[in-house]
Amino acid sequence: MDVKVIPAEKWKRYIEVSVPATEVESEFNTALRRYQKQVQIHGFRKGKAPVHFVKQLYGEAIRQETIDDMVPKILEQARTQNDLHTVGPVSVEDMKYDEKDGLNFRAAVEVAPEIELRQYKGLEFEKVIYDIDDQDVNDTLEDLREQRATTRPIDGGEVQDGHLVLVDLQKIDAAGFPIVGDKMENQRFFASATEDFTKPLIGAKVGDIRRTSFTERRPDGTAAEQPTHYQFTVKEITEKVLPPLDEAFAAEFKFQTLDEMKNDVQAHLLRQAEQRSREQLRREIVDELLKVNAFELPEKMAETYAEKFFERIKEQFAGMPEETIKSESRAAAFRRLRWEFLRERIVAAENIAVSDDEIRDYVIQLAFASKEDPQRLVNRTMNDADKREKLREDLLEAKTLQLLEGQMQLRERHAPFKERGQQRIITV
Secondary structure, eight states: EEEEEEOOOOEEEEEEEEOOOHHHHHHHHHHHHHEEEEEOOTSSSSTTTOOHHHHHHHHHHHHHHHHHHHHHHHHHHHHHTTTOOEEEEEEEEEEEEEEETTEEEEEEEOOOOOOOOOSSSSOOEEEEEEEOOOOOOOOHHHHHHHOOOEEEEOOOOOOOOOEEEEEEEEEOOOSOOOEEEEEEEEEEEEEEEEOOOTTTGGTTOOEEEEEEEEEEEOTTTTTTTOOOOEEEEEEEEEEEEESSSSHHHHHHHTSSSSSHHHHHHHHHHHHHHHHHHHHHHHHHHHHHHHHHHHOOOOOHHHHHHHHHHHHHHHGGGSSSSSHHHHHHHHHHHHHHHHHHHHHHHHHHHHHHOOOOHHHHHHHHHHHHHHHHHHHHHHHHHOOOOOHHHHHHHHHHHHHHHHHHHTSSEEEEEEEEGGGOOOOSSSOO
């Protein structure tokens, strides 16, 4: 077998392969004998038909299957012998076979980018420390009260700011005439004196009809030229009733006292603040390292990766416009792919590894946290190759980021917890 690797533009390589006919025919004859034992031909018992009968009936299909099986093995051998770190899909071109010249084909592949580590230590970063105060604790307790809120009807009263109003919503034209077939019954809205759409409900009673309008947004984000008009028919008015913040409320969440609940909320917020601070810093470290150690991605591999990533996550964001999801997921996928390549170089440079013992220790911690049987969870994880390697990858990521964080020059800045901000829609 003759194999040549021919460099092409950027990450592309051509692997030209020539396999003598004798090698192909040897594999073909092996496959033919295997089929002879399995096939049943009319007039013969199963596995007893002469080889030449099987060859006459199925020879071409078996030879093609043999070649199809040989090609991936040949390419894998070519990668190993030529130290090719190929990535992404392989495109096999110009495949030909005949009994004189043998099997000849060319495969187009992309190889991993060669990354020169310019700098990944000693960079300066600002680490934001989010401080928790009494107001943060009170806000969380208020959110919990909102979750346990009940409603009670307002009989004979008027809609006030904050009331929950049950209405039939009818779309109307500019003159006030109903648009047939565009009515939504039993819709609930919180009436707000500061929100244009529901503001007309303020002061209404059950049975009243009020009109409202708002300007719709097109899929591209621009405003429609004309407002859309609706008509409310008020059917029911209710108000929200929050439970008192007392010992009984704390008992609903399995706390002995309200003070114990407040202390637990504060501890939970501190963990949230620390996690947000750490995630933000590590994201900034990765972004800066990708900037300092810039490189381009293999095109086909990157596009395939982005498409698969989009297909995997699109259902999680079903309410968003598909183009927005594609744009966000594409950027996130490319960033993740570039970081995986860069992290691989850093891992090699720093000799970072995750042992099976480290995986077991981590699984045991997970078991105690989730109150599962540790040995059972360890066995289930370590005996599942996919789960084990996925966990090894996650721990390798954490280990690498922890090492990088310790090698940077950090200056701390304190900020209120409420300023922790929002992340991008789709992050990896």
